[in-house]
Amino acid sequence: MSEALVQLQRVTVQFDDRPVVDQVTLQASRGDIITIIGPNGAGKTTLIKTILGIQKASQGRVSLAPGLTIGYVPQHLTLEATLPLSVRRFMLLSGQSLTDCRAALKRTGVDHLLDASVHHLSGGEKQRLLLARALARKPDLLVLDEPAQGVDINGQAALYELIRELRDELHCAVIMISHDLHLVMAATDKVICLNQHVCCSGYPADISHDPAFIETFGHQVAESLAVYHHRHNHSHDLHGDVVDTKGTQGACNHEHH
């Protein structure tokens, strides 16, 4: 096991004496994909902002490996319409060379948009642009806040697959927040279920049997996830089409539209 890039020890964040993140301990090493799930208001975004250093911890310790480069993909790219901005200019503002920027755009599949205005991009294109921007910095740690927001269901699977591939290429750690439980369960190494405190954590296949998980998300969700995880027998290409891997059975039990 390699050395931890990020380590949180009993981190608490309080707003007006109310703990939003309560005594969270976690660690991420190179190659890890950790997904934080939890109900609304569980403190997921606050937790990753604490990791990023945007939010100060009230108690506990956040330690990052020295010289760590973080690539951050925020929840939305809300842009002021009064600020004209092309994809090229937005990428170059990362301080990286045009070659690196183009390579990153190509990797996330949006290099054809180089000279487009960022104001004209679709939700999915914006997410890929943000991912490319994080990528151009060659991060050791990739932090994503609901990366699949505004992306249609087919694109979501492709996006999570891409994140997994990037983890392998960059040999970085990935920490992300997600609501897409089905996709998370299929694409993640480790899941942390947050509800202010860490209510359970572990591997996807195990966690869906955890009483704390069932209590948080209910029986139905837990059961459907367990089933889903075991029947995952296909993958998607970048356009979201189902690509058969070995021995297709056609038992595709989530929706493709």
Place this chain on the structure above:
Amino acid sequence: MSIIDAVLGDFFWRALIGGLGVALVAGPLGCFVVWRRLAYFGDTLAHSALLGIALSFLISVPLNLAVIITCVVIALALVLLSRTRVLATDTLLGILAHSALAIGLVALSFMPDVRVDLTGLLFGDLLAMNRQDLLWIYGGAAFVLTLLAILWRGLLMSTIHEELARVEGIPVERLRLALMLMFSLVIAVAMKIVGVLLITALLVIPAATARRLAKNPEHMVGLAVVFGFVAVAGGLSLSWHLDTPAGPSVVVTAFVSFLLVYSLARKPA
């Protein structure tokens, strides 16, 4: 030497040269006002300039310096007060803007031996510009433009996405302070041109006009400077030929070019 003297000896040319100097810095800063939605904030700083003027008479500090310091103090107070979240920022701005203006006016009325041209302060006195004013304007412009050039990437990035900028190690808070310092400086020098009540117009209108035609941020800044030039030159000609007040004429010209561009140009990228 004699040519320079001939030009600077003429009040019309002094006004034009001074006005163009202000437009040069009002362009880029005006873009930040538009991008960061600081129009009302700019108004508040401009209003508090009057308080600065009153203070300069009270404790006999150079006028420009007193205005800059007052603006910086009000700007810092705004940042601190808005962090407490007791009141919404626009309410705070409304309170501070008009209180500062009112306190300034009341304080001036207590100094009967000080004769100030109130109309000039409120609406500008472009044609009364002297050589020392020109020095202030071009010195201030050189300082602000140099600072902007050095801080450009960080300022732009923290305007586009503050959190992303923070994660990338850009000192967002310090840049915010630098921007406020620049606003204060520009308000102190622009006051002479259009007066405290119309400064925001000189910042916002050329930048908003430029937005319609611009494809990237730097392009917008360049165009904002051009529209600022047009406003100053046009306003002064108007004032010269029709004997209208110079400051308001500058703003009217800016507004007319805004209307023209928005009715003629297609929707931008």
